Amino acid sequence: MHGLPRKLFFRELKKIKWQRKFATTAARRDEFILKSTLPDVVIPKMSITEKLWQDKSSFWNLVALESVETKKTYTYEQLHRYSANFATFLLKHGLKPGDVVAVMLPNCPEFPVAALGTLQAGCVLATINHIYKEFEVGHHATIAEPKIIVTIPECYDSVVKGLKSAKNNSKIVIVEHANTKTPSGTIKYSEIAENGDADYALLDKIERNEDDIALIPFSSGTTGLPKGVQITYKNILAAMEIMQRKETCFPKLSSSTFQDIVPCILPFYHIYGMIVTLLGHLSKGCKLVTLSSFSASLYLNLLKTQDVTLLYVVPPVAILLGKHPDVSSEHFRKVRHVICGAAPLAASDAEAILEKSNGNLEFSQGYGTTETTSLASVWFKGTKIEDYDCSGVPMASIKLKFIDPLNGNTIPIGQTGEICVGGPVIMKGYHKNLESTKDCMTEDGFFKTGDLGHYCDKPGHGLKITDRIKELIKVKGLQVAPAELESILRSHPKVAEAAVIGVPHEFYGEIPKAFVILKKDVKIPAGELQDFVASKVASFKRIEEVVFVNDIPKTASGKILRRDLKKMYA
Known part of the structure; x- marks a missing residue:
């Protein structure tokens, strides 16, 4: 990894005058590791669904999900029941804990039913972008080897062709639409989830270890074709605990008199949408409003017609909010926080949103990767930010270090190098790809992100992403x-x-x-x-x-x- 190709790739970096003072003892090496100022979280000994429903009594009868396009809604009670029905179906139709269920759906109320039901059955959830075609579906199916795939009629042909190219005989569950014919030989989602029955005695027997794989999203890593990322139960539980620290917990617990409203434009198949938006906010009883695909008119209308309180965006959407002539303070009237991730955003674009909102909200960039399960850094609530180019500070239990991309040596905090992340949220590895797993991990267990950056410890500054090493x-x-x-x-x-x-x-x-x-x-x-x-x-x-x-x-x-x-x- 550090041979001739890598040196040529980074030959410009040789011009940088690193000023290092290396030490040989383990204690001295710790001075090159940046740790969160927050205490480490305690990872609970419970299942993901137990963690998710811990506070359900506060929001049991509230709306959990609503589709902008179809107006379909699920209450939290329905989401809980339908997920259990789906889990029971899986177990009674031959699947065992550890078998893979692929979900290839747009953002919709049915997505979390299939996702949570899969986890409740002890199966592994593999997510696939619903706009993928035969070649991409076949690649994902070859890696994940699902026994069942859940999709919509519009994706059926691509799924069938992709599964055939992967020599996979998965059963297909179809989430039906009104007035849309369900392909023959498929299983109707409504029959097994909305009209099925749950066997709680069977579900209560499911046991999984914390190091077992729960989720396989896909990432290109630092190079090559998309790879399946092994996210464990421990990874997800740790991420949920970290997000619920008061300093970085943006949603409030819902009640009969209050409920956060969150537009869900980040795809649930993506780690940002799955862990941060979906699990992080269902656990607080928020109302999640889904958009199956991004539409500027639908999105802006949603901000105007509903009392939206939290926005999770990517740079193109942030730029839209800051530059669109029709966006005004009215769109942000109830918004407390805007969190932007997935790629760096210029400070000027963040400041444009703050200006339009009349400064009545907090804006934060966050940083994370699929391989880190969730956000690794974000701004703590209430921080006076001096540089909106920065992506905050390490979250609880997270460690950062920076390495020279030419030789892999750790460099002092404050100098530019490849960002490496450590902590309980780091993936188990790439699925069936030991070589790529070894290439992306340091000897002391940090994940090499492939991003260049540095950390400034001045107040209101923090982690700044400056370039990308990875090819993607x-x-x-x-x-x-x-x-x-x-x-x-x-x-x-x-x-x-x-x-x-x-x-x-x-x-x-x-x-x-x-x-x-x-x-x-x-x-x-x-x-x-x-x-x-x-x-x-x-x-x-x-x-x-x-x-x-x-x-x-x-x-x-x-x-x-x-x-x-x-x-x-x-």
Whole structure:
């Protein structure tokens, strides 16, 4: 990992004059580790569903979920009952604890029923983006090997083709729509969840260990194709405890007289949407309002017509809120906190929101990765922030350190290096990928994020992300793996070689740009290659520009030098 390719990739970093004072003792090395100022959390010895429903008596009859599009709602009592029904169905139809259930749904009230039911049955929840196509579904299914997949009629064809390519015989559960025909041979969600029966005696017998895998979301890590991330029961329980510390707990416990309202635009298949928005707020009895896909008009109307109190956003949405001419203080009239994550946001964009809200809310950037289960850093409530470019301070039980990306040596706090995160929220590893797991972990158990940054301990400053080492492209806060697009391009009969990089985009953050070497004596319009890729991937992964070249810079071992491409063409 620290051989010639990596040195070439970071040759510019050699110009930085590191001023280190290394020590050889373990105690001295601790001086290079930044620990949270909050006491470590105590991870409870209970199941995730027990933790989730700990305070249910306060909000049992309140609305838990409401769909903006369909107006469908579930109360907390219904969510609890339907999840138990779904869990019972799984166990009585041959699944055992540890078997995988894949959920390929948009944000909707039915998603948490399938997710929580899967966990209650002791099964492993694998999440798949509902706009994925055959190639992507097949890749995920090959890794996760689900026994059942839950989806919607619109995704059925992609699911069937993807499962076939993965040689997987999963049963398919369909979340039906009104006036939509359910494909033959599938299982109706309504029959097993909303109209099913729960066997609580059976469910009470389920036992899982804290190191067992609970969740497999997908991440590109620092390089390569998307990988399944093994999130354990301990990881999730630790994340929930950390988020509930009063300094970083943004929702309030609901009651008969108060309920936080939270628009859910962050996809539940993503770790941010799943752990932070879904589990973090269901446990407090919030009303979660789901949008199946982002629509600026629906979202802004929601902010105007409902008394929204908490906003969890990604940079494109934050920019929209700050720059859209129709957004005014009225949209933020009840909002207490705005938390932005998934990619860095410029301070000016944060300040634009604060200006429109007349300073009546707190804005915080947070930092985390799929591999850290949840946020690793965020601003404590009530902090006077001096630099909105920063992503806060370490949360309870979280440790940060920074390493020289050329040699892996730990460097002093305050200097720029690769951000590494430690604590009880660090994933177990990449599913069926020991090599990638070893590559991304330090010897002392820190996860190497692939992001460059530094920490400033001045009041109102904190963790600042300055660059990205990892190859992945961030489009609207979503991960796009260059290697995935390159493999599709190379599969075209007229393409000899291809490389993909991310280039800046004012609204999306980045967009994919491809460099293609054609085979000898052939021609093809760039648009045809763009369409070829678009037919195989989700819309946010589409290549926005194709450049035909005669050479693609590589190392001696064949690794694409993406930074050289960016210098040459972007």
